[in-house]
Each structure stands twice: as C-alpha cells, then as structure tokens.
Amino acid sequence: MTDTPPRKRKLVVSRDFDPSRWAHAAFFLGFLMLAYVLSNFTEDAWAILWSYYPQSLSRPSGETATAIGVSTALFGAVLAWRNKRWFKFVSEVATEVSQVTWPSRAETRAATIVVVVLTIICSILLAIMDLFWSNVTDWLYSL
Numbered sequence: 001m002t003d004t005p006p007r008k009r010k011l012v013v014s015r016d017f018d019p020s021r022w023a024h025a026a027f028f029l030g031f032l033m034l035a036y037v038l039s040n041f042t043e044d045a046w047a048i049l050w051s052y053y054p055q056s057l058s059r060p061s062g063e064t065a066t067a068i069g070v071s072t073a074l075f076g077a078v079l080a081w082r083n084k085r086w087f088k089f090v091s092e093v094a095t096e097v098s099q100v101t102w103p104s105r106a107e108t109r110a111a112t113i114v115v116v117v118l119t120i121i122c123s124i125l126l127a128i129m130d131l132f133w134s135n136v137t138d139w140l141y142s143l
Contacts, residue, residue, distance in 0.1 A: 004087075012044045017095075018096050019091040019092070019094040019095045019098070020091055021056075022090075022091075022094035023087055023090040024081075025079045026090050026093075026094070027042075027080060029075055030080070031073055031074060031076075031077035034073040034077065035070045035074070036069075037069075037073075038069035038070075038072050038073050039065055039068075039073075041069070041070070042065040042066075042068045042069045043060060043062060043066075043069075046060040046065055047060045054133055055098030070135055085096075
C-alpha cells in the first residue's frame, strides 16, 4: 500500500456582491478620466496663456501640465471618495445595476442586426433624397 499525501482542499471564497468594491473601482476610473482631461486642459490653457504672455510664462511643458492635471484630479477624487453621500450614491447605483436583467447573447445579436439593417436602409433613403435634391438645385441654378 502506497502512502499518498492527503489531497489539498481548494479554498472556497465567497463571491457575494459587494457594491463598495464597485464604488471604489468607479472612483478610480473617474480619477483616471479626470486626470486625462485635466492634463490636456492644463497643457492647452498654458499654451494659450503663453502665446499671449511669453515674457511672463515659461514655455508650456507636457510633464508639468501632466503633473498639475494628475495632482488636481487626485485631490478631487479623494474629496469625492471621502464624501459619504457620494460614496453611498455610487454604491446604490452599483447595487441597482447588479439587479438589471441583461439581454442574452441571441437577443443582443438580433437587436444589433436590426440596428445595422435599419441604418443601411436609412442611409440609402438619405442618399436617394440627397441625389434628387442635388439634381433639382442644379437644374434650378442652370435656369
């Protein structure tokens, strides 16, 4: 008889829905989007101000503008994250979204096909109307 080591049991982790985890993820994604927008805005605003006042301001720097945008976004994200009302609201939104009945793959495919076909039909109709009115206006201008 061989001595086999006992099997290791897999650790079972409960995957209950936790809206606060999704709220943290939403605030982080909000921070990333805000950092991107503020970095670009800072760089553009600095370039505009530099074009008017080149003696007073140094040349716009991408790294400095990015640092200003990211630090401002981080400050705003931390303020929003620490606000109890906002965090509760985002958690409630995550809870509501978890209760949505999402369409099946077949329903999504059918709806997509309907949208594509209707878009093609509308495009053809608009092209015909455009061609017609283009010919009518060309005829009127030639009079």
